[in-house]
Amino acid sequence: MEIHAKQVRPDSKNRADRARMLISCPDGPGIVAAVSHFLHQHGANIVQSDQYTMDPAGGMFFMRIEFDLPQLTASLAKLEADFAEVAERFKMEWSLSAVSRKKKLAIFVSKEDHCLVELLWQWQAGDLDADIALVVSNHLDMKDYVESFGIPYHHIPVTADTKKEAEQRQLDVIGNDIDVIILARYMQIISPMFIEHYRNRIINIHHSFLPAFVGGKPYAQAYNRGVKIIGATAHYVTEELDGGPIIEQDVQRVSHGDDVTELKRIGRTIERVVLARAVKWHVEDRILVHENKTVVF
Numbered sequence: 001m002e003i004h005a006k007q008v009r010p011d012s013k014n015r016a017d018r019a020r021m022l023i024s025c026p027d028g029p030g031i032v033a034a035v036s037h038f039l040h041q042h043g044a045n046i047v048q049s050d051q052y053t054m055d056p057a058g059g060m061f062f063m064r065i066e067f068d069l070p071q072l073t074a075s076l077a078k079l080e081a082d083f084a085e086v087a088e089r090f091k092m093e094w095s096l097s098a099v100s101r102k103k104k105l106a107i108f109v110s111k112e113d114h115c116l117v118e119l120l121w122q123w124q125a126g127d128l129d130a131d132i133a134l135v136v137s138n139h140l141d142m143k144d145y146v147e148s149f150g151i152p153y154h155h156i157p158v159t160a161d162t163k164k165e166a167e168q169r170q171l172d173v174i175g176n177d178i179d180v181i182i183l184a185r186y187m188q189i190i191s192p193m194f195i196e197h198y199r200n201r202i203i204n205i206h207h208s209f210l211p212a213f214v215g216g217k218p219y220a221q222a223y224n225r226g227v228k229i230i231g232a233t234a235h236y237v238t239e240e241l242d243g244g245p246i247i248e249q250d251v252q253r254v255s256h257g258d259d260v261t262e263l264k265r266i267g268r269t270i271e272r273v274v275l276a277r278a279v280k281w282h283v284e285d286r287i288l289v290h291e292n293k294t295v296v297f
Contacts, residue, residue, distance in 0.1 A: 017072040018047070018099040019079075020285040024295075025092040027053045027061035035065065038086050044069040050297040053289075062288045063178065064297040072098055074228040075219055095285070102131045103179035103283045108170075108186035111141050115184035115205055128276070130283040131177060136170055138188060158188050167194050173235035178278065180282055183237065184275065192239045199203055200245070200289045202237035203282060205275040207267055208249060219263045230254055230263060234287065236279035247278040247287060247292045 025031065039046060048066040053059055069075055080096050087094050104183035106181065109116045116135070122128040134152040135142070146153045154173045158166040171194070174181070183190075183204040195202065208231035213221040217297060232249030250270050254263060255282055281287055288295040 006221070009138055015099045017068050017070055018066060018209075019044075019069060019072055019076070019096060020066050020099060021094065021096050022285055022288055023061075023065075023087075023094045024288050024290060025061055025087075026095075027056055028060050028090070030087050031061055031063070031090055034090065036084050037062065038083060039067055039069075042069065042075070042082070052295055052297075060290055061150055061289070062295045062297075064286065064288070073100075073246075074128045081164050097285060103130045105130050105182060105279070105283070106133055106174050106178045107135045107182045107184050108188075109135060109184045110140055110187040111139050111221070112185040112187075113145070113266075114268045115141055115275050116142060116146075116236075117118040118153075118276050119182065120146070122276055124149065126189060127169065128280060130179075132277075133268045134173065136173065138186075163188075163191070167191055170194070171197060180279070182275070185271070189241065191235055195237055195239060198262055200236050203234060203247065203275070204237050204242070204244070205232060205234050205271050205278075205279050206242055207231070207271070208233045208251065217269060219260050223258075223260045223263055226256065228253060228255070230267055230270070232274040236294075238292075243292075245292050245296055246290050247296065248274050249280065250274050267272045 023035065036046065044067040046065055046067045051061070051062070051063045052068055053061045069079070076096070076098060082094065083094070086092070107116060107119060119128065120132070123130070123132050132151055134153045134154060135146045136156060137143075138156060138158045140155050143153045143155065156166050156169050156173070179201065181202045183202065185205065190202065207218055229251045231249060233246055234248045235242070235246045236244040250273065252266055252270055254266060258266070286297045
């Protein structure tokens with residue numbers, strides 16, 4: 001069996017001392033100055049900084065910073081401990097992570113393969129800077145293909161009677177070190193119990209007809225209505241079905257000449273691109289969630 005080796009990013013060896021910080025807090029004066037001064041005091045060099053405020057008077061403030069710090073691995077724990085005082089002063093929710101520590105992904109898939117194939121291709125090419133730890137499926141269709149990449153494939157059937165047991169098996173095979181779960185056209189509803197384990201760490205993709213064309217055969221419904229635009233939405237999974245914080249969307253114009261088969265083909269292309277973007281932004285720490293919205297830097 002042919003094994004597809006993952007390519008290494010050309011610049012990965014130069015990023016051992018780079019870290020990312022995500023911050024959200026009530027807006028007010030002095031936040032940027034305090035963070036910048038803290039990093040300067042600890043010998044860090046800021047290489048990228050993005051910020052956004054919802055409302056300078058009483059709104060929320062969001063910030064993403066990338067910085068270089070010599071001997072980062074040895075300094076990271078102290079940096080986190082020291083920053084706690086700044087975070088408490090401004091009532092921050094924050095995270096700090098080393099770029100060299102790749103996030104671990106678990107991909108869930110059913111029978112449709114287009115989103116899974118796109119993620120595997122980008123991972124193989126080195127464009128998705130993460131580790132795909134395993135693939136979980138309620139079908140066997142993609143087993144040989146996934147295993148040809150050297151990635152473990154776990155077949156866990158799901159029925160209405162076995163759903164609770166199946167989800168527990170899924171949690172068992174995932175373990176405790178998965179950073180994000182990707183539903184790459186996984187055609188099962190995720191239970192609240194499962195969601196609670198991975199709050200804002202499960203990414204789903206679906207067509208953008210919702211809520212107009214609910215239920216089966218959405219492309220046939222869209223064709224019968226003569227739609228002129230179709231698209232896809234990637235979002236975090238919440239207890240509200242397909243109602244979680246939106247990460248990315250895209251659309252494409254279609255015409256009366258496109259039949260149902262062509263609409264599906266166009267829809268699959270948009271779905272795989274939109275999902276891959278959302279996953280890439282998540283693993284690069286570009287997303288901050290506030291209530292049911294996202295800020296994407």
